[in-house]
Amino acid sequence: MAASPVGVYKRRDTITALPLYYSGHLLKKYTGEKDFKKCYGELRGSTIFLYTDQMHDTYSEKLDLQMLKSMVMDAPYQKNRSTIYTLTLSNEEVQLKVDNPNTGEEWRGFIMTVATREIPSKLQLLPGQILRLEEVLSEEQKRQALCSPLPTTTYPIRPSSSSSSPGNTYDSTLSGIPPCFFPVSRQKAEKMLKENTEYGNIILRPSTDNTNYAITLRQDNPSGPVMKNYKVLSIDTGFIIELNSPVTVPSLAAVLDHFLMETEFRLEPFLVPQTYDTCIGERAS
Incomplete structure (x- = not known):
């Protein structure tokens, strides 16, 4: 045929x-x-x-x-x-x-x-x-x-609860894009969050216009899960989270921290688990 x-x-x-x-x-x-x-x-x-x-x-x-x-x-x-x-x-x-x-x-x-x-x-x-x-x-x-490969971004981390620094103070000791970044579309990010709830509920991704970034998150409400998307603008001094009252932060890690802290850490970055070996070489028979 x-x-x-x-x-x-x-x-x-x-x-x-x-x-x-x-x-x-x-x-x-x-x-x-x-x-x-x-x-x-x-x-x-x-x-x-x-x-x-x-x-x-x-x-x-x-x-x-x-x-x-x-x-x-x-x-x-x-x-x-x-x-x-x-x-x-x-x-x-x-x-x-x-x-x-x-x-x-x-x-x-x-x-x-x-x-x-x-x-x-x-x-x-x-x-x-x-x-x-x-x-x-x-x-x-x-x-x-x-x-296109995204440039490596230097970003600080959120201070631990034992830190003596008040407010939103960040320690610039890590470099690279946060591990919950995925080069996917809004639709793909929402699908990932919907189908893999155990991996987390917040993804950092390119914005729809591919000139900035965006946050896609899944919030579990009594009436059911809700998907939300927020735009993150890149500026010379850091990033602006486009909210009703825009928030300026120094790094992509700080963008994530803002969402985590504002939701009292009910959100978790979306991380795909990796498998590891536990034995070096093969055992002798």
């Missing part, structure tokens, strides 16, 4: 693990090649995966658009002729040909949007197509932010 298109797409999702933004039939050739070859292309994340045909679930080639230096149309856009684009990457040059000029313009819009993280200013597209580009731009910005 022939594979169904849905089944093929699902296997491609598993292989590439990247969001699908656009797809369609293409013709392509590299510099030095004489003729264009037919293929099927999928733009997933910032990579174009090329398949020999629409029903192959394993790609034969891929183009990394993060290496894109320029994308040039060989001739001005015309409604009744094929469109050819020359993509100059840092390691190679390839030409893509699309028989339908309208589809070619869509390919250009999607490629340039994910490569530059900016929608081209001049596109011959309909309002609905531009709206889709805006959605893709937002999704790709979030994806790239989560894939």
